[in-house]
Each structure stands twice: as C-alpha cells, then as structure tokens.
Amino acid sequence: MRNDFSALFLALADKTRLRILNLLAHCEISVHTLTEILGESQPKISRHLAFLRKAELVKTRREGKWIYYKMAEIKNEHLKNILNNLIEWISSDETMQKDYSKLLELQPDLVLRAKSNIYANPYMTREQKKEELEIHLL
Template sequence: MLETFETVAKALADPTRIRILKLLERGELCVCQITAVLGLAPATASKHLAALKVAGLLQQRRDGKWVYYRWAERALNPYAQAFLGLVGESLKTDPTVTEDARVLAQISAVALSSLCARGRDAMPTTDTETMP
C-alpha cells in the first residue's frame, strides 16, 4: 500500500502534471491539445501523461492517429481516487490554471488535424483573426 501511495504522490509532485489533470477535469483531450495549451514538446507531454496513467489517475484511448486522455473513471487504487477529488476541488482561482483554461478554449476552436500538424501556430494570434 505504501508503494501505491508513493506512486500516486510522485505523479502529483510535478506542477505540469497538476496542470494536465486540471485541463482534463472537464473531459478528454487529445495529446496535441495538451501540448499546445502547455507549450510542451510531445515527448515531454507523453512522459508526464505516462506517469499519471501508471499512477491510475488517467485512462487513454486511441482514435486513428490521435490519442486521447481523460480522468480515470474507476481509479485503480483508493489513493488515485482521493487525489483526483482533491485536484478537482483545488486551484479553481489559480492564475496559471485560469490561463490554461483560456488557452484551451481558443485551442478547442481549432480543427484537430490542423492543431496536431502545427501546434500553437494553428491558433489565431489576435482577436480580429477569429472574427468572420
């Protein structure tokens, strides 16, 4: 049991992983969406996502060439379930989490094929570019 707790605690000891969990709080996202919001290299994002999955905090599914992650529906252990509850209730007004949510809203308007091919470069750079 101690090893299980340690695995979950270590997975949550990195601020980037907390940010990923907060992004996924509302539903699943493609890896390219996560990398675009956080400004991470795909390999770095994959490392963080793998640690969260091993800890039982995330589930993944593949759809063609895209891989999606979401919170684990049934946590593999009681610690993962407890920590997901804590993450869900925490940091609601944190400036970084708020900014991530704002960027995610912009990214969600971009087609996945474009986003995965170009990352943040696929996003409009000014508010006027989003106008018809």
C-alpha cells in the same frame, strides 16, 4: 488504483502533471492539444502522461493517429475525495485558469459537451454529482 500511495503522490508532485490533470478534469484531450495549451514539447507531455497513466490516474483512447487522454475512473472513495479536492483547489491558480481559457479557445465544443455531462469528472463523489445535477435542474 492499487494502494501504492507513494506512486500517487509522486504523480501529483509535478506542476506540469497537475496542469494536465486540471485540464483533463474538464474533458478528454488529445496529446496535440495538451502540447499547444501547455507550450511544451510532445515528448515531454507524453512522458508526463505516461507517468500519470502508470499511477492509474488517466486512461487513453486511440482514434486514428491521435491519442486522447481522460481521467481514469477511481473506485476508492478516499482517493476520489483527495483528487476532487486537489482539482478544485488548483483550479483557482492563475496558471491553471489560463490553461483552461486556452482549452476553451481551442476546443469550446468539446468542453461544453463534457460540461453537459456531470459524470465527466470521475473524482466527484456520488453526493457531489447529485448536488451538481440539482444545480443544473434549477
């Protein structure tokens, strides 16, 4: 990510975009699934995703007619820490928890597959990944 901090914080200054990031912190998700979970129209979700993509927080993958989004890899350690702490903080919000429950209902295999890969969250620091790995090995 470029050092455009205002673009970053503008991207984070919207509840829908935070809800999207909260979900993408768990796994790669299609636009269609995001619209189902968030209860918003496809054009609205796509606009929010474009905003996040412009801020270099998410990236896309096309598979046939479907577009999938996932968290972008962040190289700046300070930014990784900010985003990881943000995701951890907002995940306790009731709305965020409901969104995650819907994701589990709609795509349990996808979430479980992503959870088995501790490196799925690019915002985790190396130390956090190591701690998570140690927990999984116990």
